[in-house]
Amino acid sequence: MANDKKLVEQITSMDVDFAQWYTDVVKKAELADYSGVKGCMVIRPYGYAIWENIQHDLDARFKLLGHENVYMPMFIPESLLQKEKDHVEGFAPECAVVTIGGQNQLAERLIVRPTSETLFCEHYKNIIHSYRDLPKLYNQWCNVVRWEKTTRPFLRTSEFLWQEGHTMHETEEEAREETMRMLRCYEDFYRETLAIPAVVGRKTEKEKFAGAKETYTIEPMMHNGVALQGGTSHYFGDGFARAFDITYTDRENKIQYPHQTSWGVSTRMIGAIIMTHGDASGLILPPGVAPIQVVIVPIAQHKEGVLDVAGKLRDTLSARFRVKLDDSDNSAGWKFSQYEMKGVPVRLEIGPRDIESNSCVLVSRVTGEKTVVSLDNIAEEVEAALARVHDELYERAQKNLEAKTHDAHSYEEFLDIAENHPGFTRAMWCGDPACEDKLKDVTGGVKSRCIPFHEDHIGDTCVCCGKEAKHMVVWGRQY
């Protein structure tokens, strides 16, 4: 078990240094590597396989809701980006700019897409003419670039992978419904697939997306109480349509502007998985996205029959699960800690004594609990164990979220919580951005996460200025 200990010792303790723990897990679980390109990462096979599972699941959800995938150019002519005033102001500071192409200075500079509203609008102008052309429900899986000063793998990188939905509708009502539908789609995905609970709600004016009328957000809480903006869904009204002169002839033969939405989630979700579920032994992956759902570790594998039975076990389970049999010559102890580090939800141990009794040992990555299970109905046992892992992860994260959410009824209480209780703060707010600015300044970074859909009335006055409160806001520090 020497190797085992050594491997585990290489991870910094979460309690000592959460940031270092995160970096250690990313590196030791072989999710990502640094590259020579400032702010850009290499997503390694194990990390990319998680992303493929995420894509596969989300893409099916999008298509069930009628969305179609497209691909837009990665470059945006500068003049195109400038068409919507708020939008360009929001993104100009973080753009990467191509100025040379084919060894010539370009007549017009090209922006590497930070997001693609402008490109979709240019195309929509070409293809939307009549109400018969609506709705358009397009989505794109691609890479985008936002120049970042300080970066961290998955959480904040200059280039990242994401999906961006861009839809056009006849009416405001339809577009607003779409905005909410896709927020709920993300919420379901976080709960059902990632086993991550979250606060959902509307962003304040100050925190809205550049160019949006409304921004809705899903805000999970990481293990250390810090928030992560997990996904957003925007209602644009007809602002972009007007800026890009996209019109259609309606059912009464009148010219109208269509109503627009966009919504997106990114590889940053992999950061959320790590920081929501991980523990002292490394990563814990929700079964829905785990590249290996079940690892089989043979015990005394040199003994006759062990690898045979282990191989048959793998074949049986492979029909329903993503399974790996590790028959390498590393010690069983090394394998245990290796797949714990990699967050494999369920481990099966099988050795001569297990084979004699037609059973194996099933170990949960969440609880570490060992159960002897019969080989006769092993697929059902594994299925149930994976479901338990999912539920336990969700419940544990939900408890963490609840335990680290505090109500502030006064300015002093707000400051005390910000100082001493990492997590979410619920507090009443007058609606004035000046109060948001002040609370952020005095706390060194506590921002409004959102106005949650379920606003408990926990006071009458703004915790900052004392004026009449308009909303209950959930506040917190963010990644």
Added chain:
Amino acid sequence: MANDKKLVEQITSMDVDFAQWYTDVVKKAELADYSGVKGCMVIRPYGYAIWENIQHDLDARFKLLGHENVYMPMFIPESLLQKEKDHVEGFAPECAVVTIGGQNQLAERLIVRPTSETLFCEHYKNIIHSYRDLPKLYNQWCNVVRWEKTTRPFLRTSEFLWQEGHTMHETEEEAREETMRMLRCYEDFYRETLAIPAVVGRKTEKEKFAGAKETYTIEPMMHNGVALQGGTSHYFGDGFARAFDITYTDRENKIQYPHQTSWGVSTRMIGAIIMTHGDASGLILPPGVAPIQVVIVPIAQHKEGVLDVAGKLRDTLSARFRVKLDDSDNSAGWKFSQYEMKGVPVRLEIGPRDIESNSCVLVSRVTGEKTVVSLDNIAEEVEAALARVHDELYERAQKNLEAKTHDAHSYEEFLDIAENHPGFTRAMWCGDPACEDKLKDVTGGVKSRCIPFHEDHIGDTCVCCGKEAKHMVVWGRQY
């Protein structure tokens, strides 16, 4: 049928202007649209769905062969691209260059990846240390940019989508095997999924990939006799490994350089599909990648029961095929020509009389042949019809390739074929690049496609210089 005629008339005849026919099909079948970004296209839902089917099929083939997907940064620092001399010389003229990031002039210019050998090498240097770390069988699905002067949708665009495999091996032998394995993988995919035959072989020195020791290629012929480089697989030797100082400790504890390959195919395959299989009525899609494999067109759909039965038919077939029921209020004639234009391989027509006789009419997109088939075993009928479409497409393309391949035994014959017989020319060659240059110059563009694996000995002397011949080469104009 007025609509029908009108729609068909909108496509230019292949015989009058093949290039315009191609452009018409791309536009009318809604595969792609032009964008405001020079040389970049919008891939529309129908075109992107073809790409998704291609990806799905190829990705499964790669994974069966043990490959893993990864994601590398899209930017390459200029100094990194320059590490391998031949490589940078090949790509420097077509680079897009980022010089500004976050509103600051960058200290080092970043190249938007034209291909990712250098990034993979940088990463491999970090993770390859011992023979135990080999082989590394990585693949990446991504966008790349090569600045092009004249562009055409799918065939040649400044940005395109592709996959690039990059593998590292202990020995030259293993790496050479991998190079051939992946060429064969592409050949199988072209034949089994795209129904496209091709000449396969080795590129001459002059036509090799920048930095490769050997380049192998798959060269299908388009309907008009012009070649399209359909996919390439490269053996690099240890050239990049030396340039990037990638070493490993071998089984005898000696330091060695690993041997490398790369291989790729791109969205240009969609261009190959269009130009190999299309006809006067538009696109014809091989069933393996068709977004709609079967379209159901109800006849007299206002009559009682028709849409019910058509709906049930769709539900029955959807379990096994990609099916669309078009119950819109367009005329049946319009629908016929619309889905012919879109290249749907099989059409089912079902009306009151068909329902009475428990049958429907099955129409093949390739032959136009109509067959009355029973509804009782409709899934088997459709399956067989799709298989026939695939085989007919392949055979037709194979016949075209054979009919448009000519042997040249002399310089004069070579010029005559180049002038009067569009297609492939088989001719003996001495091995001197000067002869390749001369033949290209005098014919205005006929280049060596490859030295095919099956070299028929059709002469003793080079058709160009008359010296002793070393190889039989297949020559042709290319897209």
